[in-house]
Amino acid sequence: MNIGAAAEEAGVSAKMIRHYEAIGLLRPALRRDNRYRDYGDREVHELRFIGRARRLGFSIEEIRTLLALWRDDARPSRDVRRVAQAHLQDLESRIAEMQAMAGSLRELVAHCHGDSRPDCPILDGLGAARENG
């Protein structure tokens, strides 16, 4: 199976597959006589794992850890849970940050009449002398 087909099946771009191999996330793919990379079900399965983890926001380094655990039949689920929970907390704190941003912004937008007049609470808020306003 060529890289394009594997990419299609796994939901990861061919570009990224090569990249994952280059940074050592994946073992170098087998090559045909062509020098074309050759993928089987096992590799596609791994790629799908990576794709899904990326879509859940895990970093490459986190995925490196998760893949190692995945391959290890004797891993304690505790280790997996720790990685996932740390990432979840990271996600949650980033969400909270962005919600704070959105909240302030909504406030500013709500008070701006948004017509042809120049006075604008949004610009006033950004230019204000005090940091909390």
Added chain:
Amino acid sequence: MNIGAAAEEAGVSAKMIRHYEAIGLLRPALRRDNRYRDYGDREVHELRFIGRARRLGFSIEEIRTLLALWRDDARPSRDVRRVAQAHLQDLESRIAEMQAMAGSLRELVAHCHGDSRPDCPILDGLGAARENG
């Protein structure tokens, strides 16, 4: 006022101030005989504006637009509002995406007993054959 002091006052790193100047977000600072950049209240005020906008998640290009509007006494507040609202919607959709991630992840974490046993719904979820699981 040297760049360090201006950075301190405005809540933006000196490194970034130079960068903002290099990319044309800020007009080149006046220089002393030293060749040191020299900042006054007006410039610090602008830097503070930029810092606040960055903290609200506006991109450099958005800030470029906002700064131009800020400097233009005759801007229609409509234009400002449009920029802010577009950014707000962008923020909101990114928040929604991340909340979806966090939700799936919470689900997985909740079902993982997290002890010394190897079976783990988190890994099962990431490795699953189906995409929606």
Added chain:
DNA sequence: GCTTGACCTTCCAATGGTGGGAAGGTGTAT
């Protein structure tokens, strides 16, 4: 006057994850 240390200057590189594209090889169908 000379040293020390805290500033400042410019320039180059790295981060993370992904995409774009060049330049060239390969496979397959007409």
Added chain:
DNA sequence: ATACACCTTCCCACCATTGGAAGGTCAAGC
């Protein structure tokens, strides 16, 4: 043979920020 779709490696760009090297400047203390 020709066209086209795929593959290969390689380098570059994005965005915003940080780090560091190599060197200039200033103020304080001895």
